Amino acid sequence: MSRTFALLDLFTPARMVWSAEAMIDHCGYSRPTGYRYIRELVETGLLVRFGDGFYSLGPRVVELDLLIRQADPLLSAGLPIIRDIVARTGVDINLIRRYDERIVTIHQESGGDHLLISFGRGRQLPALRGAGSKVIIAHLPRGRLKRIYDSDPELAAQVGYGENWLEFRNTMSAIRRTGFALSYGELDDGLAGVAAPIFGIDGVVIGSIVAALTQQRLALIQIDKLTDTIKTGAARISEEVAIISDPARHIGEKMGAEI
DSSP, rough: HHHHHHHHGBBTTBBBOOEEEHHHHHTTTHHHHHHHHHHHOOOTSSSEEEEETTTOOOHHHHHHHHHHHHHHHHHHHHHHHHHHHHHHHEEEEEEEEETTTTEEEEEEOOSSOOOSSSSSTTTTTTTTTTTTHHHHHTSSSSSHHHHHHOOHHHHHHHHHSSHHHHHHHHOOOOHHTOOOOESSSSSSSSSEEEEEEEEEEOEEEEEEEEEEEEEEHHSSOOHHHHHHHHHHHHHHHHHHHHHHHHHHHHHHHHHHHHH
């Protein structure tokens, strides 16, 4: 399945159309395997064929975008809470989700400053840059955290996470103890981030919320108050996610429907 979906990752604003041959060659698949994957994606509506053997993303992608907006427990739990925070603070809030090895922005709620943020909805975030990613990886198991560090130790040092694995691990431990992370200009010049983790029903970190604001504004506000607001908001979202995701709730709904 992952090899099939790897074809979808080829489509970008810089290249919206691919030929079947180019997709297959780029991914290194055999011709029979590559054509089978493409056929499956067309049949499910994830790709659409036009012209002489050329393909673009299909209508099912749009339908799935609507579906996840309506049926994602994290979005359902998080939107009312982050909108309340934006109304009270005026800062931009991003809702971040972890999908195994990927960290993706799933919603951006704009405050009063109308910031130009590079990593808006649908953008994958670098694991080693930004408060939103930092607070997530800090809560990952040690083995996975070590793999992330080993993927780019030079970048970890560059952004101040530590000159070696021990320093990096200590930085992540400190984030876990405080319950929040800060960043300054790691994703966008002049912008700062304040983030807190969100946990699923099993206690595993599934995402974060991030307050984004200019570094000048951060210097003028009560950062302790903003940090407490973000931490409280993340805790509230975690509680709501647990309620929405509780299997007992859905079993009860099913039994009620059958009656």
